[in-house]
Amino acid sequence: MRLLKFTNWVSLFFLGFAFFCYFYTSQFSSPRIMAEESSKSVYDFTVKDIHGNDVNLSEYSGKVLLIVNVASKCGLTQSNYKELSVLYEKYKNKGFEILAFPCNQFGGQEPGNNEEIQEVACTRFKAEFPIFDKIEVNGKNEAPLYKFLKGQKGGIFGSGIKWNFTKFLVNKEGKVVERYAPVTSPLKIEKDIQNLLESS
Numbered sequence: 001m002r003l004l005k006f007t008n009w010v011s012l013f014f015l016g017f018a019f020f021c022y023f024y025t026s027q028f029s030s031p032r033i034m035a036e037e038s039s040k041s042v043y044d045f046t047v048k049d050i051h052g053n054d055v056n057l058s059e060y061s062g063k064v065l066l067i068v069n070v071a072s073k074c075g076l077t078q079s080n081y082k083e084l085s086v087l088y089e090k091y092k093n094k095g096f097e098i099l100a101f102p103c104n105q106f107g108g109q110e111p112g113n114n115e116e117i118q119e120v121a122c123t124r125f126k127a128e129f130p131i132f133d134k135i136e137v138n139g140k141n142e143a144p145l146y147k148f149l150k151g152q153k154g155g156i157f158g159s160g161i162k163w164n165f166t167k168f169l170v171n172k173e174g175k176v177v178e179r180y181a182p183v184t185s186p187l188k189i190e191k192d193i194q195n196l197l198e199s200s
Helices: 002-028 030-039 077-094 114-124 144-152 186-198
Strands: 046-048 054-056 064-070 096-102 167-170 176-180
Touching (some): 064 077, 064 144, 064 186, 077 096, 077 186, 144 176, 167 186, 176 186
Antiparallel strands (some): 064 167, 167 176
């Protein structure tokens, strides 16, 4: 009986110690980590364009961005490229940019090399917005930019990208303000784009 009481006290001690450690780290470590995360923006990242050249995203500072992982052979390809082109044509001279990142992680629907991807996007679908180097958006080789985007806005079932044409809307300060599912029509988010363009 005495041994049982002793064990209970030891358990309570360790439980109390665990709570202390949790609250201590929450109070002192987490805010620092969160502050570091919140101080970052899309503009802190350098990516490669479709030709393999470095592009510092600070070039887009002060613009509203729509960042999309694209694919050439997806059932969503035609409608998304068409509507993205409509939005780009309408707002490109008003401080809006679309940044498209090819990715082959979903159904193997972006199998081509960069030259083939550009041919599909720019010739077949008449896309005039920037197309970047093929990347991975999930897993151990995910692009740092996408790690940041997902950290800023998680999805309904976890932060991982679920399919081609997931869209991140970024404000003029380089922060993610909204994330849209692959099936969300680009034209359905036009009002959100307008609101950000009109904000100071």
